[in-house]
């Protein structure tokens with residue numbers, strides 16, 4: 001476990017004009033939200049997320065998929081941002097330009113105060129008509145599930161990007177450009193398995209950025225522009241902010 005940040009990484013962050021950050025489920029783990037790779041628990045133990053988070057699953061068993069998202073939405077709304085989320089919101093005030101890109105659908109970055117997180121995979125707290133795309137802030141939970149769209153009767157669905165669905169083009173383009181233009185790229189709490197998000201650190205590195213990967217899988221090592229830090233985001237990010245805040 002990383003005990004202190006490499007001085008050369010802190011120096012690169014101090015000198016950076018543009019910082020891009022990619023977060024994954026590991027950043028929300030300390031808010032009590034299970035990561036994607038954590039074994040599914042309870043009622044959902046028999047399913048892998050990829051088997052539920054897809055248009056095919058929704059077509060095959062819309063009620064099951066709706067109920068999985070309803071359970072996760074309730075958990076997300078009951079969760080609080082953790083020290084890692086708060087530190088990332090503070091980091092925005094310490095660097096000239098910071099682009100926060102998240103794979104997470106829990107909305108916790110915005111709740112922690114991050115100004116404009118790029119939600120690559122959508123937001124589980126939002127619901128839309130599966131045909132018209134109209135968003136609904138409320139819906140009937142006591143009738144058929146998924147609730148029918150009040151306008152056209154098609155099933156409502158969570159506003160997330162399922163496996164096999166395209167990411168929102170504008171959001172992905174902004175994320176890609178931020179990775180190309182940044183001086184430092186931090187990849188935090190992600191296993192780097194899901195594309196195209198997983199390509200962003202490579203894009204940053206190939207454009208000359210310093211890249212740090214922070215999660216609980218990596219083996220600690222550092223090369224010239226590459227850092228692998230084995231650390232909890234809720235511990236390391238406040239340390240990073242405290243060091244940058246020091247004159």
Ligand code: BV8
Pocket residue numbers: 023024025026027029030035036037038050053103104105121160161162163164165166167188189190191192193194195196214215216217218231232233234
């Ligand atoms: C698409 C929303 C194309 C739903 C999610 C190559 C190119 C393009 C596509 C593909 C490709 N190869 C394969 C594909 C297909 C697929 C894919 O990547 N499959 C994988 C499984 C191989 N990609 C897609 O389908 C994407 N669509 O590319 O479309 C296309 C083109 C034309 C026409 C049509 C389509 C869509 C992908 C989006 C899927 N939706 N979420 C929902 O949430 O239900 S992805 C889902 O996984 C979550 O968003 C999650 O964030 C994400 C990734 O997981 P991680 O965040 O990394 O979480 P994980 O559990 O894996 O890891 C946790 C990490 O945290 C670990 O490293 C752990 O050590 C660490 N950790 C734990 N605790 C802490 C910690 N770190 C720090 N501190 C801690 N305390």
